[in-house]
Amino acid sequence: xxxxxxxxxxxxxxxxxxxxxxxxxxxxxxxxxxxxxxxxxxxxxxxxxxxxxxxxxxxxxxxxxxxxxxxxxxxxxxxxxxxxxxxxxxxxxxxxxxxxxxxxxxxxxxxxxxxxxxxxxxxxxxxxxxxxxxxxxxxxxxxxxxxxxxxxxxxxxxxxxxxxxxxxxxxxxxxxxxxxxxxxxxxxxxxxxxxxxxxxxxxxxxxxxxxxxxxxxxxxxxxxxxxxxxxxxxxxxxxxxxxxxxxxxxxxxxxxxxxxxxxxxxxxxxxxxxxxxxxxxxxxxxxxxxxxxxxxxxxxxxxxxxxxxxxxxxxxxxxxxxxxxxxxxxxxxxxxxxxxxxxxxxxxxxxxxxxxxxxxxxxxxxxxxxxxxxxxxxxxxxxxxxxxxxxxxxxxxxxxxxxxxxxxxxxxxxxxxxxxxxxxxxxxxxxxxxxxxxxxxxxxxxxxxxxxxxxxxxxxxxxxxxxxxxxxxxxxxxxxxxxxxxxxxxxxxxxxxxxxxxxxxxxxxxxxxxxxxxxxxxxxxxxxxxxxxxxxxxxxxxxxxxxxxxxxxxxxxxxxxxxxxxxxxxxxxxxxxxxxxxxxxxxxxxxxxxxxxxxxxxxxxxxxxxxxxxxxxxxxxxxxxxxxxxxxxxxxxxxxxxxxxxxxxxxxxxxxxxxxxxxxxxxxxxxxxxxxxxxxxxxxxxxxxxxxxxxxxxxxxxxxxxxxxxxxxxxxxxxxxxxxxxxxxxxxxxxxxxxxxxxxxxxxxxxxxxxxxxxxxxxxxxxxxxxxxxxxxxxxxxxxxxxxxxxxxxxxxxxxxxxxxxxxxxxxxxxxxxxxxxxxxxxxxxxxxxxxxxxxxxxxxxxxxxxxxx
Numbered sequence: 001x002x003x004x005x006x007x008x009x010x011x012x013x014x015x016x017x018x019x020x021x022x023x024x025x026x027x028x029x030x031x032x033x034x035x036x037x038x039x040x041x042x043x044x045x046x047x048x049x050x051x052x053x054x055x056x057x058x059x060x061x062x063x064x065x066x067x068x069x070x071x072x073x074x075x076x077x078x079x080x081x082x083x084x085x086x087x088x089x090x091x092x093x094x095x096x097x098x099x100x101x102x103x104x105x106x107x108x109x110x111x112x113x114x115x116x117x118x119x120x121x122x123x124x125x126x127x128x129x130x131x132x133x134x135x136x137x138x139x140x141x142x143x144x145x146x147x148x149x150x151x152x153x154x155x156x157x158x159x160x161x162x163x164x165x166x167x168x169x170x171x172x173x174x175x176x177x178x179x180x181x182x183x184x185x186x187x188x189x190x191x192x193x194x195x196x197x198x199x200x201x202x203x204x205x206x207x208x209x210x211x212x213x214x215x216x217x218x219x220x221x222x223x224x225x226x227x228x229x230x231x232x233x234x235x236x237x238x239x240x241x242x243x244x245x246x247x248x249x250x251x252x253x254x255x256x257x258x259x260x261x262x263x264x265x266x267x268x269x270x271x272x273x274x275x276x277x278x279x280x281x282x283x284x285x286x287x288x289x290x291x292x293x294x295x296x297x298x299x300x301x302x303x304x305x306x307x308x309x310x311x312x313x314x315x316x317x318x319x320x321x322x323x324x325x326x327x328x329x330x331x332x333x334x335x336x337x338x339x340x341x342x343x344x345x346x347x348x349x350x351x352x353x354x355x356x357x358x359x360x361x362x363x364x365x366x367x368x369x370x371x372x373x374x375x376x377x378x379x380x381x382x383x384x385x386x387x388x389x390x391x392x393x394x395x396x397x398x399x400x401x402x403x404x405x406x407x408x409x410x411x412x413x414x415x416x417x418x419x420x421x422x423x424x425x426x427x428x429x430x431x432x433x434x435x436x437x438x439x440x441x442x443x444x445x446x447x448x449x450x451x452x453x454x455x456x457x458x459x460x461x462x463x464x465x466x467x468x469x470x471x472x473x474x475x476x477x478x479x480x481x482x483x484x485x486x487x488x489x490x491x492x493x494x495x496x497x498x499x500x501x502x503x504x505x506x507x508x509x510x511x512x513x514x515x516x517x518x519x520x521x522x523x524x525x526x527x528x529x530x531x532x533x534x535x536x537x538x539x540x541x542x543x544x545x546x547x548x549x550x551x552x553x554x555x556x557x558x559x560x561x562x563x564x565x566x567x568x569x570x571x572x573x574x575x576x577x578x579x580x581x582x583x584x585x586x587x588x589x590x591x592x593x594x595x596x597x598x599x600x601x602x603x604x605x606x607x608x609x610x611x612x613x614x615x616x617x618x619x620x621x622x623x624x625x626x627x628x629x630x631x632x633x634x635x636x637x638x639x640x641x642x643x644x645x646x647x648x649x650x651x652x653x654x655x656x657x658x659x660x661x662x663x664x665x666x667x668x669x670x671x672x673x674x675x676x677x678x679x680x681x682x683x684x685x686x687x688x689x690x691x692x693x694x695x696x697x698x699x700x701x702x703x704x705x706x707x708x709x710x711x712x713x714x715x716x717x718x719x720x721x722x723x724x725x726x727x728x729x730x731x732x733x734x735x736x737x738x739x740x741x742x743x744x745x746x747x748x749x750x751x752x753x754x755x756x757x758x759x760x761x762x763x764x765x766x767x768x769x770x771x772x773x774x775x776x777x778x779x780x781x782x783x784x785x786x787x788x789x790x791x792x793x794x795x796x797x798x799x800x801x802x803x804x805x806x807x808x809x810x811x812x813x814x815x816x817x818x819x820x821x822x823x824x825x826x827x828x829x830x831x832x833x834x835x836x837x838x839x840x841x842x843x844x845x846x847x848x849x850x851x852x853x854x
Contacts, residue, residue, distance in 0.1 A: 007090065007101060007112045007119070012038040015094040018046040018168045020143065022089045022311070023107035024292075025055040028067035028076070030109045036074055044092070048162045049107065050146065052085035053078035057364040060396065060425070060437060068394040071369075071424065071441035075162060077154060078364045078439070079146055079309070082189040083298045087311035088119075088291070089139065093168040098124040100136060102184070102291050102313050104275045111273070116264060118212075118274035118290050118327060120182070120313040126171040133174030135184045139311075140169055142186040146309065149188075153379060154366045158441055183314040185289070193301020194293055194310060195225055201314065204281035206230040210324075210332055212238040212260060213275045213295035215245045221297030223250055230279075237295075238263075238332045240272040241342050247350040249343060257343055258335035263328060275299075278324050288320035289313065362427070367412075367438040369420040376414045378438050380428065383407035385435055389414050390427040399423060588647035595633055599654040602626045606665045609673070616673055620690060623662060627693035630655065634700060634754040643756070652701075659697050659730070660827070667733050668825040669806050669836070674733075688741050695734045696750040699768060703727030705775045709797030722833050728797050729811035729823050735776030736809075744773055779809050779846070793845040794820045800845040802838050809846055820845075 011019075019039055021031075031049065039047055049070075051059075056078040059065040070076035079085040088111075090101040103119025105111035122135060144166070147159050183201075187194045209226055216222070226235060238260035239246060260272055276290035291312030293299035301307035315323050324330045367378040380386070386407060391399040391414075402417035414426065426438035602623060609619035633649040636642055642649070666674040677687060704727055712721040738747060748769060755761045779799060794800055799809035806822055813835045814821040820843045821835040828834050 007105065008034070008038070010099050010101070010121070011035050011090075011092065012042065013092070013097075013099070014042045015097050016042065016044040016092040016099075017094045018048075018091075018165045019044055019093070020048045020050070020089075020091045020162070020165055021107055022050040022079075022085075022087045022143075022146075023111075024052045024084060024086045024088070025065075026051055026059065026107035027065050027109055028059055028070065028107075029064065030112075031107055032067065032069055032073065035107075035112070039092075040073075044094075046161075046165060046168075047074040048165065049074060049076050050079050050085070050143075050162075051076065051107075053080040053364055054084075056439075057361040057437065061361055066396060067439075068424065071439050072445060075158060075441065075446055076439055077147070077150060077158065077162060078366075079150055080153070081309045083306055084308045085146070086292050086294075086299070086308040087142075087186070089143070089311050091136075091139070091165075091169075093165070093172070095168075095171065096126045098126075098136065098169065098172050100124070100139065102139075102311055104273050104290070104292060110271065115271045115273040118276050120290060122182070124172040133172045135182055135313075136169055137173045138184040138186075140166055142184075142188075142311065145188065155368045155377070155379065155441070155443075157443055158366065158368065161443070161447065181315070181319050183316075185291075185312045185314055187293070187301050187307055187310040189301075189305065189307045189309070193304075193307055194312060195222070195300040195302055198277075198279075198287070198289065198300075198314075199229060201316075202230075202279055202281075202287060204283055204285045206233040206279055207282045208234040208236070208280050208333070210236050210238065210276075210278040210329060211295050212272075212277075212329065212332070214240070214243065214271075214273050215294040215296055215299075216247070217296035217298065218247045219297065220246075220248060220250050221302045222295045222300050223252075223255060225297075225300070225302050227252055227255065236332055236335075238329070239338075239346075241338055241346045243271055244346060245350050246343070246346050248347055256337045258332050259338055260332065262335060263331045274327075276327070276329065278320065278329065284317075286317050286320040286324075288315045288323040290323070362434045362437045365428075365436050365438050367414075367426060367440045369423065369440050369442045371420055371442070371444060374416050374418070374420055376416070376420060376423070376426065376438070376440055378412040378414070378426070378428075379410055380407075380412050380436060380438075381410045382435065383410055383412045385430045386412065386428050387431050388429040390429065391416070391423045392425045392427065393422050394424045396425075585645075585647065588642070588649055591633065591649045592651060595630065595649060596651040596654045598626060598629070599651070599658045602658065603661050606661060610665050610671050613676070616677060620673075620677065620687070624689050624693065626658075627690070627697065630658075631693060631696060631750060631754065638754060638756060655697065656701055659694070659701055660726075662694065663730055663733070664825045664827075667807065670824070670826075672807070675807065687737075688743060691734055691737050691741065692743050692746045692750055695731075695738055695747050695772070696754070698727070698730050698734065699751050699765070700754060703730055704768060705731050705771050706797060708795075711796075719831070725797060725811055725813060725823065726833060728799075729825065731772050731775055732779055732799055732809055732811055733807075735772050736780040737776075739773065739776040739780050744769070793847065794840070794843060795845075798846060800843050802842050803844065805838070805842075806836060808844075812845070 016039065026049070036047060056076070059067065067076060088103055088105050092099045100122040101119050103117055105115070105117045105119055111117060124133060124136065144163060147162050151159055185194060185197050209230065211223065211226070223235070223237065226233070235255040237255060237257045239257055240261050241259060242261070264272070274290070275292065275294055276288065277295070279287040289312050291310065293308070293310040293312055297303055298306055298308045299310060365378060365380050367376045369376050384407060386405065389403060389405050391401060391403065393399050399422060403414055405412060405414045412428070420440070421442070423440050425440055427434050428436040428438060605619050605622055609615040630650055637647065637649050665671045674687070706724050706728060709721070709724050709728065715721045738744065751765050751769065752762070755765055794812055794815045796812055796815060798812045800812055800820060800822060801808035801810050802822070806824065810822045812820060813823050813833055818839065819837040820840060821837045823833050824836050826834040
C-alpha cells in the first residue's frame with residue numbers, strides 16, 4: 001500500500017519562503033483560507049497560483065470557488081491553452097529545504113484531502129546536491145515557458161515577479177546529476193506530446209500495460225494508441241464504474257477493465273482521481289508514469305495540435321516496480337474484468353454529458369492597480385467595445401464609486417475617484433452584456449510580501465507569539481495592506497452604516513477604514529523600496545512614514561505638533577546598524593526605537609487633527625493601528641526568550657505619553673473628539689476597537705479605580721495623588737462605553753495576552769477588570785442629586801458634571817467651601833492636572849447609593 005501524503009501537512013511546514021501551485025480548477029476560498037493562511041503564518045511570503053484561464057473565469061460563478069483576495073494576498077495568473085491548462089504541480093521552497101509535488105490533485109478541498117489521488121513527493125535539501133535537483137531544474141524550465149506564454153495578456157511585471165521565484169530554487173539545482181532516478185515530462189501544444197515522449201523511452205518489448213484514470217476521451221484515443229503501439233501486450237484499465245467518464249466501449253478483447261474500488265477498500269466512497277500508466281517488458285524492464293494527464297487523446301497529445309498542458313513523473317525499472325507495489329496498483333492485474341453490462345451502463349451514463357473546457361463565463365483578463373494614482377491599467381484587445389466598467393469587492397458586490405476610463409489600442413486605463421484598495425475585480429461591459437472580467441492585481445502590496453533573508457530572520461524571531469489569539473504576521477499583513485490602500489475620505493464613508501449593503505457584514509479581522517494617506521511620502525521611493533519586506537520592522541517604518549507630518553503643513557498655532565518639539569522626540573526611525581548576525585538584543589533595540597518614534601509621530605497626528613477637524617476620522621483609524629501594534633509588541637515581551645531575557649520592545653514613557661495625550665484630545669471640553677465622532681454616527685467600529693485598546697493601555701500603564709482617594713499628603717511620591725485621580729478620570733470615560741457596547745470579553749482577551757499566565761497575575765487582572773466594569777455600570781446607571789443639596793456628595797476622586805459645560809461624568813479634583821474643581825483631561829506647564837472650577841450650585845455629583853461598585 002502507498003505511503004499516504006498529506007499535502008496540507010506539507011504546506012504547513014516552516015522554512016518555506018515562496019510557493020507556486022499550478023492547477024486546472026480550484027476552490028480558491030479553500031486556497032485562501034486554508035493553504036495560503038498556513039503558508040503565510042509560517043513565513044512563506046511570495047505565493048503564486050497558475051490556473052486554467054477558462055476555469056479561472058468560471059470560478060466567479062460560485063461562492064465555493066470565487067476568490068476573495070486574488071491579486072491582493074497572492075498572484076493568480078490564468079494560463080490559456082489550446083485545449084486545457086492541466087498540470088498539477090506544487091513547489092514550496094525556502095533557503096534550506098524544498099518540497100515538490102507532481103500529481104493528479106487539483107487545488108480543491110477534494111484534491112487536497114478527500115479524493116483518491118496519486119502524487120509524487122520530492123524533498124530537497126540545500127546541504128547536498130541531490131540528483132532530484134535536476135528534476136526541479138526541468139520543472140522550472142516548463143514553468144518559465146508557461147509563464148512567458150502569458151506575456152501577451154498579462155502585465156509584464158506580474159510575470160516577472162512570478163519568474164523571480166527561480167532565485168529560491170538555485171540552492172537545490174543539480175544540472176550534472178549522474179544517475180537520475182526520476183524524469184520530469186511535460187507537454188504543451190505545439191511541442192512533442194507525452195505519448196511520443198513515452199514511446200521514445202520504451203525501448204523494450206512490452207508484455208503488459210496498466211492504465212488508471214477517471215476521464216477518457218470519446219474515442220478512447222489513448223487506449224487505442226497503446227494497442228496500436230504494443231499490439232501484443234495485455235492491457236488492464238483500472239476505473240471506478242460509478243464515477244468514471246467512459247463514453248464508449250473499446251471493443252478490444254485483449255483490454256480488460258477492472259474495478260479499482262475493490263482494490264482500495266479502505267478508501268471506499270472516495271472519488272478516484274488518480275492517473276497513472278505502468279508498462280512492463282518481457283526482459284523485466286519497467287516504466288511507471290503518473291501525474292496530471294488523463295488517459296485521453298488531449299491528455300497525451302495523441303493528435304498534433306490538440307494537447308493539454310500537462311506534467312508527469314516517469315520512473316524506471318526498480319523504482320517503477322516499487323511505485324507500483326507501494327500504490328497497491330499491482331493488485332489490479334489479478335482482478336476479474338468488470339461485466340460487460342456494467343461497462344455498457346457506465347458508457348450510457350457518460351454519454352449524457354460532455355466534458356468541455358470552453359468558457360461559459362466572461363473571459364478573464366488581467367489588470368494592475370496603482371494606489372498612488374488611483375488607477376487600474378488593463379490589457380484588453382477589444383478595448384473599443386467597452387461602454388462601462390463596474391468595480392467589484394471581495395464578495396463580488398458592486399462598489400459605488402465614480403470612475404472614468406480611456407481605451408487606446410489594447411490598453412484600458414480606469415481612473416477612480418476613491419482609492420483602489422477594496423477593488424478585487426472589474427466587469428468590462430458593452431451595451432448588451434459583460435464581455436470580460438478583470439482580476440485586479442495590487443502589485444505594490446504583493447511585492448511588499450517579499451523580503452530578504454535578514455528581514456525574514458527578524459520576522460521569524462518576532463513571530464513567536466505562542467498561544468496568542470492574534471497572529472502577528474496576519475496583523476502585519478492586514479495593517480500594511482490597508483496602509484497602501486490610498487487616502488482616507490474625509491468622512492470615512494466606508495464605515496457609515498448607510499453605505500453598506502443590507503447583507504454586508506464587516507470583516508472582523510480587518511478595520512474597514514484603516515487606511516493612510518500616501519501623499520506625504522511621494523519623494524521617499526528609495527526608503528520605501530528598502531522596507532518592502534513584510535516584517536514587523538517594515539510595518540513600523542511604514543506607519544512612521546505615514547504618520548510623519550511635513551514641516552510646511554503644521555499649523556504654527558499647535559506648538560506640540562511642530563518639528564523639533566520635545567513631544568516629537570528624537571528621530572528614532574533612522575535605520576539602526578545591521579549586525580552581521582541578527583541577535584535578539586539587536587532586534588529589541590531596533591524595535592524599541594521604532595515603536596517610540598511611531599508613538600511620537602502619532603502624537604503629532606493627534607495635534608494636527610485637533611486643529612483640522614476634517615482629519616479626525618483618519619486620525620482615529622491611525623491611532624487604532626498604532627495601539628494594535630503596541631499591544632502586540634507588549635504581548636511579544638511576555639513570550640519565550642523575550643521574557644526570559646527581559647528585553648523591552650516598547651518604551652513605557654512613550655506609552656504613558658500616548659495615553660495622556662490621546663485622552664486629552666478625545667475627551668477634554670476644548671476638543672471632545674470622541675463625542676463629535678459619536679454624534680455624527682461615523683467610525684462606530686473604530687471607536688469600539690479604540691475603546692478596548694485604550695482600556696488595555698490603562699491597565700498596562702497601571703491606572704486603577706480607587707473608590708476612595710486618600711488625601712494627597714498620604715502618598716509617598718508627590719505625583720501619585722494625581723496619578724490616582726487621572727486613573728479614575730480615564731477609566732470613568734472608557735468603561736461606561738465599554739459596558740454599553742458589551743466589549744468586556746474583548747478587553748479580557750487583550751489584557752490576558754500581555755500578562756504572565758500565572759495564577760497571581762491572572763487573579764490580579766480579573767480583579768482589575770471587575771472593579772473597572774463595576775465603575776462602568778455605576779456611571780452608566782448613576783443619577784445626579786438635587787443641585788441645592790449636592791455639595792455633601794462631591795468628594796475628591798468621585799464623579800460629577802456641569803450641564804452644557806463639561807461632560808458627564810468627570811472626576812472631582814478638589815472640593816472647598818466655594819468651588820468644586822473638575823478635571824478637564826489636560827496638564828498645566830508644571831505637570832499638574834488642569835481643572836475647571838464651578839460653584840457648588842452648578843455641579844451635578846454622582847448620587848450615592850444609586851449603584852455601587854462591587
